[in-house]
Amino acid sequence: MTVLESxxxxxxxxxxxxxxxxDNLIVDDDSLAIxxxxxxxxxxxxxxxxxxxxxxxxxxxxxxIPDMKKMLDAVDVKLRGGEGLECLDASFAKIRASSAENxxxxxxxxxxxxxxxxxxxxxxxxxxxxxxLIEKVIFDQINIDLDSSQAEKSLKLYKRLYQKxxxxxxxxxxxxxxxxxxxxxxxxxxxxxxxxxxxxxxGGLNRVFNPARFSYTFSKxxxxxxxxxxxxxxxxxxxxxxxxxxxxxxxxxxxxxxxxVQVIPKDGRPDGNVLIYPTPLKQNKSLGSPYADLIRExxxxxxxxxxxxxxxxxxxxxxxxxxxxxxxxxxxSSISIVIFGNYSDKAIFKVEDRRIYKIFGEIEKDTxxxxxHYFNYIVxxxxxxxxxxxxxxxxxxxxxxxxxxxxxxxxxxx
Numbered sequence: 094m095t096v097l098e099s100x101x102x103x104x105x106x107x108x109x110x111x112x113x114x115x116d117n118l119i120v121d122d123d124s125l126a127i128x129x130x131x132x133x134x135x136x137x138x139x140x141x142x143x144x145x146x147x148x149x150x151x152x153x154x155x156x157x158i159p160d161m162k163k164m165l166d167a168v169d170v171k172l173r174g175g176e177g178l179e180c181l182d183a184s185f186a187k188i189r190a191s192s193a194e195n196x197x198x199x200x201x202x203x204x205x206x207x208x209x210x211x212x213x214x215x216x217x218x219x220x221x222x223x224x225x226l227i228e229k230v231i232f233d234q235i236n237i238d239l240d241s242s243q244a245e246k247s248l249k250l251y252k253r254l255y256q257k258x259x260x261x262x263x264x265x266x267x268x269x270x271x272x273x274x275x276x277x278x279x280x281x282x283x284x285x286x287x288x289x290x291x292x293x294x295x296g297g298l299n300r301v302f303n304p305a306r307f308s309y310t311f312s313k314x315x316x317x318x319x320x321x322x323x324x325x326x327x328x329x330x331x332x333x334x335x336x337x338x339x340x341x342x343x344x345x346x347x348x349x350x351x352x353x354v355q356v357i358p359k360d361g362r363p364d365g366n367v368l369i370y371p372t373p374l375k376q377n378k379s380l381g382s383p384y385a386d387l388i389r390e391x392x393x394x395x396x397x398x399x400x401x402x403x404x405x406x407x408x409x410x411x412x413x414x415x416x417x418x419x420x421x422x423x424x425x426s427s428i429s430i431v432i433f434g435n436y437s438d439k440a441i442f443k444v445e446d447r448r449i450y451k452i453f454g455e456i457e458k459d460t461x462x463x464x465x466h467y468f469n470y471i472v473x474x475x476x477x478x479x480x481x482x483x484x485x486x487x488x489x490x491x492x493x494x495x496x497x498x499x500x501x502x503x504x505x506x507x
Contacts, residue, residue: 152406
């Protein structure tokens with residue numbers, strides 16, 4: 094790949110990819126500016142579809158929440174620095190050596206061994222203590238101070254995203270945001286922007302889970318003299334598919350026995366916390382409540398007609414989520430899936446289905462390289478403000494494309 098001296102005049106095919114099915118929509122003579130314009134135009138078109146859904150994975154919080162490699166290192170530091178943990182450290186080292194430095198695999202091995210011991214009526218304090226220590230380390234790594242510099246960059250992006258989504262035309266359905274993340278960055282951003290959100294919890298002093306709330310429509314009265322209402326404009330539906338650091342089991346006589354509590358950084362994991370930890374066995378845990386209810390809502394929303402699912406920061410490693418997407422593609426002819434990222438080893442990337450769009454690539458911007466499929470570029474450069482006048486946008490884009498094309502042709506003839 095050559096050095097990109099003038100990005101707007103470079104050929105797009107050398108840097109970015111925009112696939113519909115197995116066909117690249119960027120042709121050989123497209124400049125980088127025209128290639129990016131094609132992507133932005135298509136995303137803008139999708140933004141006017143009746144039902145918009147987002148699936149946010151770990152990549153969306155990557156600027157603030159450590160990845161699995163850093164969490165593995167944190168576990169290692171905790172074990173080596175703790176007095177009386179020598180036995181646990183030895184067990185951890187043995188499992189780690191055969192798990193390819195993969196924290197998910199390590200936890201999967203420990204959980205499987207615990208299930209085996211329970212099935213044989215055997216108790217292993219060593220195994221239970223090691224699981225508990227790893228889960229506490231993971232929880233602490235996720236439970237960051239949302240007012241700290243560590244959270245600042247991610248919070249800025251989440252605020253920008255939700256600010257755009259909340260301005261959606263009130264005549265269209267509200268946006269659904271599904272996430273596998275357990276952090277509280279979404280909630281913090283929504284609270285900061287004073288945007289109403291429905292996450293399935295309701296109540297006053299005791300906020301308990303009730304999946305029926307996802308079917309509620311929140312409206313405001315627009316005429317004081319008449320019974321006339323319209324949907325709230327600044328409203329988002331938030332579904333945390335793998336639970337949250339703020340969810341705990343309870344016995345408050347609610348049907349689903351899950352409530353939302355306040356968590357404070359460095360205070361440790363609250364008793365009864367129900368987030369799903371990263372293991373290969375998480376599909377089995379997701380079969381129980383409230384996760385089964387959340388996955389059911391995910392499936393139900395994807396079956397709505399005239400919808401689009403934007404997939405950001407999710408690597409297709411969770412089979413229960415993948416199956417919901419495949420089911421939607423198999424039964425809903427009007428669904429479109431837009432995947433940001435290059436997951437060429439995953440089944441969905443190999444399917445010849447023109448409802449599946451794939452966007453990825455790397456460009457130079459301000460003397461540094463930037464991935465167009467990363468959360469920051471998507472939020473700042475690709476997702477439009479949903480209240481923009483589309484006719485005005487089309488005119489601006491047409492004029493800009495003509496200018497770029499003429500500029501590219503002048504350079505080509507020199």
